[in-house]
Amino acid sequence: QKTGAAYVKPTYYAYLMLQMALGSGAQLVKLDLQVIPGAKLKVWPLLDTKTGVMRIVLINKHASAAAGVSIRLPDDGYAHGKLLRLMGKRGLEDEWGVSLGNMTYSLNGRMLGVPAGEVILRESAGSVPAAGWSGANAGAVVADAGSSAGAAGKPAVKFTVILPAGSAALLVIPKQPK
Numbered sequence: 001q002k003t004g005a006a007y008v009k010p011t012y013y014a015y016l017m018l019q020m021a022l023g024s025g026a027q028l029v030k031l032d033l034q035v036i037p038g039a040k041l042k043v044w045p046l047l048d049t050k051t052g053v054m055r056i057v058l059i060n061k062h063a064s065a066a067a068g069v070s071i072r073l074p075d076d077g078y079a080h081g082k083l084l085r086l087m088g089k090r091g092l093e094d095e096w097g098v099s100l101g102n103m104t105y106s107l108n109g110r111m112l113g114v115p116a117g118e119v120i121l122r123e124s125a126g127s128v129p130a131a132g133w134s135g136a137n138a139g140a141v142v143a144d145a146g147s148s149a150g151a152a153g154k155p156a157v158k159f160t161v162i163l164p165a166g167s168a169a170l171l172v173i174p175k176q177p178k
Contacts, residue, residue: 010088010098017086017100017170021055023048031056032072032156039067041163054078054173060163068162071171072125075155079176081120087167120171125158 026046035041040062046055060067084101098104102116163169 012105013086013098013100014168017057017084017168020084020172021046021057021170023053023055024051025049026055029054034070034072036068039065039069041067041069043069043071045071052076052175054171056171056173057168058161058163058171059168060165062165064165066162066164068160070158070160072156072158075157077175077178078122078157078173080122081159081171081173082117083120083161084117084170084172085163085167086169087164117172120159120161120173122157122159122173125156 021044023046025048027049029045029047031043031045033043035043040060042057042059042061044057046057047053048055054073056071058069086098086100088098099113103111103113106112159171159173161169161171
């Protein structure tokens, strides 16, 4: 809405989400991804090298169609994931009224809303194939996820996410408490 009042543009929320994704020492990793055919989905899996937390940035660039992805990784003690959605009411057309994890900025610069993320359940996904992951990342790949060296036959877990058209999300998958 062009009222002459100041507002936080969607790009700021994207930078905020990127900062959350990078954490304290992120490294791009290779994961097995199964994406709905025809989806315009970008995926950047990042492993926090200090904590072992997996953070995955997901962006659905399609203006009118939802996108879904199943993410499979070695079961290195991961808990259920938490999904923080970055979205607006009109998808890619929004210039204001955007939120990240149900939080938004008011015109006076204060955060509004109650922080909320969706729980994404971890599911059993067989085991890591002997040849490694066959699926390709939609983002850059630097190393295999987790301790995949010698991971052949190791149990795997899967997380499934559906993104509305013109939205993004950050999937945070922490390690289970010991």
